[in-house]
Each structure stands twice: as C-alpha cells, then as structure tokens.
Amino acid sequence: MLPRVIARSYVARRLALFVPTLLGASLLIFVLMRLVPGDIAQILVYQTGSESSAIQERHIRQIRAELGLDRPLITQYLDWLAGVLRGDFGYSYSQRRPVNEILAERLPRSLELALLTLLLAALWSIPLGVISAARRNTWLDYLVRVLSISGLSLPIFFTGVLILYVLVRFFRWLPPLEFVSVLDDPVENLKQLIWPALAQAYYISAPIMRLTRSQMLEVIRQDYVRTARAKGLAEGRVVYRHALRNALLPVVTFIGWWGGRLLGGIVIMEIIFAVPGLGTALVQAVSYRDYPTVQAIIFVMALVFLVLNLAVDLLYGWLDPRIRYA
Amino acid sequence: MRRLLDRAAWFARRQPLGAAGAVLVTLLVVAALFAPGLAPHGPKETAFAPYLPPSAEFPMGTDHLGRDVLSRVVWGARLSLYVGLASVLVGITLGALWGAVAAYLGGSADTASQRVVDSLMALPPIVLALALMAALGQSVTNVIIALTLLLTPTAARTVRAVALGVKEHPFVEAARAAGCTRGRIIARHILPNCLATYIVLVTTNVSYAIVVEAALSFLGVGAPPDEPSWGGMLTAGTQAMEQAPWLIVFPGLAISLAVFGLNLLGDAIRDLADPRLRGGLG
Numbered sequence: 214m215l216p217r218v219i220a221r222s223y224v225a226r227r228l229a230l231f232v233p234t235l236l237g238a239s240l241l242i243f244v245l246m247r248l249v250p251g252d253i254a255q256i257l258v259y260q261t262g263s264e265s266s267a268i269q270e271r272h273i274r275q276i277r278a279e280l281g282l283d284r285p286l287i288t289q290y291l292d293w294l295a296g297v298l299r300g301d302f303g304y305s306y307s308q309r310r311p312v313n314e315i316l317a318e319r320l321p322r323s324l325e326l327a328l329l330t331l332l333l334a335a336l337w338s339i340p341l342g343v344i345s346a347a348r349r350n351t352w353l354d355y356l357v358r359v360l361s362i363s364g365l366s367l368p369i370f371f372t373g374v375l376i377l378y379v380l381v382r383f384f385r386w387l388p389p390l391e392f393v394s395v396l397d398d399p400v401e402n403l404k405q406l407i408w409p410a411l412a413q414a415y416y417i418s419a420p421i422m423r424l425t426r427s428q429m430l431e432v433i434r435q436d437y438v439r440t441a442r443a444k445g446l447a448e449g450r451v452v453y454r455h456a457l458r459n460a461l462l463p464v465v466t467f468i469g470w471w472g473g474r475l476l477g478g479i480v481i482m483e484i485i486f487a488v489p490g491l492g493t494a495l496v497q498a499v500s501y502r503d504y505p506t507v508q509a510i511i512f513v514m515a516l517v518f519l520v521l522n523l524a525v526d527l528l529y530g531w532l533d534p535r536i537r538y539a
Numbered sequence: 540m541r542r543l544l545d546r547a548a549w550f551a552r553r554q555p556l557g558a559a560g561a562v563l564v565t566l567l568v569v570a571a572l573f574a575p576g577l578a579p580h581g582p583k584e585t586a587f588a589p590y591l592p593p594s595a596e597f598p599m600g601t602d603h604l605g606r607d608v609l610s611r612v613v614w615g616a617r618l619s620l621y622v623g624l625a626s627v628l629v630g631i632t633l634g635a636l637w638g639a640v641a642a643y644l645g646g647s648a649d650t651a652s653q654r655v656v657d658s659l660m661a662l663p664p665i666v667l668a669l670a671l672m673a674a675l676g677q678s679v680t681n682v683i684i685a686l687t688l689l690l691t692p693t694a695a696r697t698v699r700a701v702a703l704g705v706k707e708h709p710f711v712e713a714a715r716a717a718g719c720t721r722g723r724i725i726a727r728h729i730l731p732n733c734l735a736t737y738i739v740l741v742t743t744n745v746s747y748a749i750v751v752e753a754a755l756s757f758l759g760v761g762a763p764p765d766e767p768s769w770g771g772m773l774t775a776g777t778q779a780m781e782q783a784p785w786l787i788v789f790p791g792l793a794i795s796l797a798v799f800g801l802n803l804l805g806d807a808i809r810d811l812a813d814p815r816l817r818g819g820l821g
Contacts, residue, residue, distance in 0.1 A: 230657065233654055233657075233658075234654065234657040234658055234661050235661065236658075237654055237655065237657065237658025237661070238658045238659075238661040238662055240658075241658055241659065241662070242662070242670060245670050245671065245673075245674045246670070246673075246674065248674040248675070359556075362556075362799070362802060362803065362806075363799060365798075365802060366746075366795055366796075366798045366799035366802050367795050367798075368750045368753060368754065368791075368794055368795065368798065369754075370753070370754055370757045370770070370773065371773065371787075371791040371794060371795060374773060374776075374777055374780070374787050374791065375787070375791070377777070377780075378780050378781075378784060378787060381780070381781060382780075382781055382784070473663065474663055474664070475663075476663040476665075476666060477663040477664055477665025477666050478665070480665060480666065480669070480758070481665070481754060481757070481758065484758060485777075495666070495669065496669070496758060496759075496760075499669060499670075499672075499673040499760065500759075502673070507670065507673065511662065511666055511670055514662070514663055514666050515661045515662050515663075518661060518662070518663055519661050
C-alpha cells in the first residue's frame with residue numbers, strides 16, 4: 214500500500230510546483246515588459262508625428278488610460294492574469310488583432326518545427342552514439358566524438374545561415390511567401406520546414422549523441438550485461454536487446470527536456486528561414502514593444518517548456534521507480 | 540620555463556583534444572588583448588570601398604559600409620571575450636553565493652529561493668534574454684546584464700546541490716560547535732568546498748555566454764550594429780550573402796573556432812577537476 218501513496222505524493226509534489234513556477238515566470242515577464250523605456254502609448258503617438266507636443270502628451274495619457282497603463286502594476290498584472298485564465302491574451306497593437314488569433318495561427322507551426330527537429334536529431338544521433346560506444350577508442354569513435362563536439366561548437370545561427378547560403382546560391386531556393394499547413398499540402402510544408410529543422414537538429418544531436426554514448430558505456434559495464442555475454446549471446450544481441458534498452462531511458466527523457474530548450478533556437482531558425490511562426494512574431498513584437506503580444510508569446514513558451522519538463526519528470530518517475538521513492 | 544613546458548607536454552599527452560582547445564583559446568586571448576596592434580584598421584573605420592572581395596590588402600574583404608572585415612573580426616575577439624568573461628564571472632559568482640547561502644540556511648528561505656530559480660529557469664534562455672534586451676535596450680553592458688541573469692539561476696541550482704552535501708560533513712558541525720557565525724561557516728567552510736564546481740561552471744559557460752551574445756546580436760537586439768560583434772556581422776552579412784559570402788564565412792568561423800576551443804578546453808578541465816566524469820563525455 215505504502216509505495217502507491219509515495220508514488221502519488223511524487224506526482225502531487227511535481228504538480229504543486231508547476232503552478233507557482235508558472236505564476237512566478239509570468240510575473241517576471243510582466244515586470245520586465247514594464248521596464249521597457251518608452252511604452253506603447255508613446256510609440257503609437259510619436260509614429261503619427263505632426264501634432265504639437267501638448268496634443269501628443271494628452272493623446273499619450275488618453276491611450277494609457279484606455280489600455281489601463283496608468284493603474285498600479287499589481288492591478289494590471291491581476292487583470293492580465295484573469296484574462297489569461299479566461300483564455301484572453303489581450304489585443305496586439307502591432308498586428309491589430311486579438312493576441313489569441315496570433316497564438317492559434319503561429320503556435321502549431323512552431324511546435325511542428327520543434328517536433329520535426331527532435332525527430333531528425335534522434336534519428337541519427339542515437340545510432341551514432343551506440344556505434345561510438347560499442348567501438349570505443351577506435352577511429353570511428355573519435356570521428357563521432359569530434360563530429361558531435363563540432364556540432365555543439367557551430368552556433369545554430371551560423372549553421373542556419375550556411376544552409377540558407379547553399380540553398381540560395383546553388384539551388385535558387387527562396388523562402389516561400391505563404392506558409393502552407395501540413396494538413397493542406399504535406400510536401401510543400403516539409404519543403405519549408407526541413408531546412409530549419411535540419412540546421413537545429415545538427416546542433417542538438419551533439420548532446421544526444423554524447424549522452425547515448427556515455428549511457429551505453431555505463432550500462433555495458435553492468436552485471437546483467439556480463440551475464441548476457443556469459444550465457445553466450447551474440448554481441449549484437451547483447452548491445453541492442455540488453456544494453457540499449459536500459460541506456461535509452463535517460464536519453465529519451467533528455468530529448469524531452471531539450472524539446473523545451475529548443476524554443477529559443479526555434480526563434481532564430483524561424484527568423485533565418487522566414488517561417489511565420491511564434492518566434493518571428495515574438496521578435497517582431499519585441500521591436501514594436503507590443504507588450505501584450507510579447508507577454509503572451511513568452512508566457513505560452515514558458516507554459517510549453519514547463520509542461521514538457523513536468524511530462525519528462527513524470528515519465529521518468531514512471532519508467533524508473535527508484536526516482537519516485539527517493 | 541622548462542617546468543612550464545614539461546607541464547604543457549604532460550597536459551597535451553593526457554588531454555590531446557584539450558591541448559588543441561588551449562591553442563585556439565590562446566589565439567582568441569591574444570587577438571583580444573592585442574587587437575589594436577594586430578588589426579590593420581579600426582573596427583569602425585569606413586574609409587574603404589564596400590563589398591571588396593578578399594585580397595592581399597583586405598584578407599577578409601570589406602563589408603557593406605566599407606569596413607575591413609579582418610579588423611572587425613580581430614576586435615570582435617575582444618568584445619566576445621569581454622562579454623563572455625564579465626557575464627560568467629559576475630553571473631556564476633552571484634549564483635554560487637546564492638546557492639551556498641540558500642543551501643546552508645535551508646528551510647523556507649531555501650524553498651523561496653528555489654521557486655525564484657525555477658521561475659527564472661522556466662523561460663527558454665534565448666527567450667528570456669530577448670525579453671531582457673527588449674526591456675533594457677541595446678548595448679554591450681546590457682548584454683552582460685542579461686547574460687548574468689541567465690547564468691545566475693543555473694549556478695545557484697548547481698552550487699546549492701553541492702553545498703547541501705558539504706553541509707552534512709562533520710567539519711561543518713564542528714565549526715558550528717566551536718561557535719562560528721553563519722557567515723563564517725559559509726565563507727570559510729562551505730564555499731571553499733564548492734570551488735571545483737565553481738571552476739567547472741565558469742570554464743564551461745564562457746563559450747555559452749559568447750554564443751548567446753552572438754545570437755542576441757544576430758537577432759538585432761544585442762550589441763549596437765556598429766560594434767564589432769561577430770553575431771551582428773553575421774546578420775549584416777546575410778543581407779548580401781550571394782554577392783559577398785566572405786561576410787558570413789569569416790565572422791561565423793571566428794565564433795565557431797572560439798566556441799570549439801573553449802568547449803574542448805572546458806571539457807579537459809572538467810575531466811581533470813572531476814575524475815568521476817573522466818572518459819564519459821566528449
């Protein structure tokens with residue numbers, strides 16, 4: 214009976230941490246956005262120009278009152294939070310439409326890009342990591358290790374720009390003007406997303422490869438692997454059936470954890486390859502100082518990040534009972 | 540001198556990749572220290588024709604404003620290293636202090652500080668930096684501030700975990716029994732025992748800080764455009780990369796080699812500092 218209670222309390226503990234962390238993060242963003250020199254009211258008014266400064270001043274005050282920017286910070290925050298709980302993220306001044314619309318349009322694209330990136334990275338880095346461990350200290354191992362550490366050293370924006378250069382210079386590739394949804398035309402969609410996904414996959418494959426390698430080396434030393442060898446199993450069977458399965462557990466959770474960190478890189482990839490996703494919307498909103506949009510996008514990114522981390526923790530606890538009872 | 544060379548040879552045998560990293564890092568440091576003497580022209584000097592291809596006079600060509608790319612790459616080493624070192628030293632030191640104090644105090648102070656760390660780490664790093672730069676405005680100093688805020692929570696979490704272990708040692712109890720104040724115990728007993736972790740954090744994060752600086756400048760929110768930031772040069776280069784590919788190749792290579800060298804050296808130092816990790820990574 215006892216283990217189940219402990220297991221439940223592990224889940225409860227993880228869940229209990231989730232909400233305060235999200236609130237803390239949202240408060241942080243909110244305060245940050247208020248530190249911005251020059252608020253949206255000033256920008257809106259100064260953009261129109263031509264009016265005398267007295268009229269401009271009045272105009273600014275009027276807009277601030279309309280947007281509620283003249284009220285105390287904590288009231289503004291609570292209002293915003295109440296809106297978020299109702300699923301209302303406010304109005305985007307730079308795009309002149311509700312932020313919800315932007316999120317609904319852009320979030321799926323960015324998530325698709327992230328998913329594609331992880332898939333590509335896992336597809337080549339796990340086999341390479343296994344080979345590197347199985348052939349430890351051979352030229353193959355050194356090659357894989359140098360490749361992986363060079364992958365980590367090439368900043369994603371440089372890899373991205375190089376790929377873009379090759380595409381543009383030698384294949385006359387141009388970023389499509391319109392985004393094609395995977396539901397409408399999967400091939401067109403893939404043509405657009407495959408390059409940013411590849412560029413970032415190369416970067417994140419390095420840590421996955423390294424982790425797979427070190428996990429395999431760890432597992433191969435275990436008693437049950439020696440037993441498997443001792444009872445005369447073929448080496449391939451030992452490596453793939455006995456060692457790999459156990460080595461992959463941390464790798465899988467690590468990939469999930471990277472999924473969240475990927476969001477930063479996604480922003481850069483979207484900018485380079487002109488993918489109209491959440492990242493491009495964020496950079497654009499930052500340059501317009503469009504608080505509601507910036508706030509909403511960062512909040513959603515933090516939410517995705519936290520949900521992924523939570524899922525990874527719970528998955529890990531479920532797969533490896535030692536964690537739950539620790 | 541002999542002994543120094545012997546030591547270097549020992550290190551090179553022990554850590555061949557680390558030695559290669561050390562060579563690259565030495566190049567970076569020399570370029571950073573002696574930029575005024577090494578660079579043929581000033582980093583902001585615009586006295587030449589734009590988009591000149593690489594030649595004997597301009598080994599890396601000139602950019603869209605007619606500035607010598609080689610000079611900007613050399614000065615860029617100084618900017619990168621300055622931002623990297625300053626943010627890492629400030630950020631990791633603050634984080635280490637934070638982590639050690641939280642671990643030693645424990646209880647609600649520790650819990651509260653952990654929630655702050657969680658909140659800071661709930662935002663993807665580049666995104667947090669982007670938001671910070673939007674709030675602070677574009678400048679080199681603000682990049683350092685943003686990076687510091689990025690690095691502090693990571694260091695706080697790592698050092699806290701180590702300090703929690705250190706705290707349980709009998710010598711800490713002995714110090715408490717002997718009547719040491721809290722401050723003295725943290726400063727004289729907890730922190731010195733976190734030194735290995737601190738060194739590893741510093742060496743492994745310099746390259747990270749350099750990449751994030753370049754990424755921010757690349758996105759146009761980091762160093763102002765006239766500063767010789769490798770990331771900023773790369774962005775400017777993408778505008779005309781078909782006609783002038785040297786504008787993306789050289790700054791990009793500079794970042795990559797610097798980061799590659801720092802990673803190799805950092806890994807080697809980590810291996811030497813923490814034998815438990817030896818052989819597992821890299």
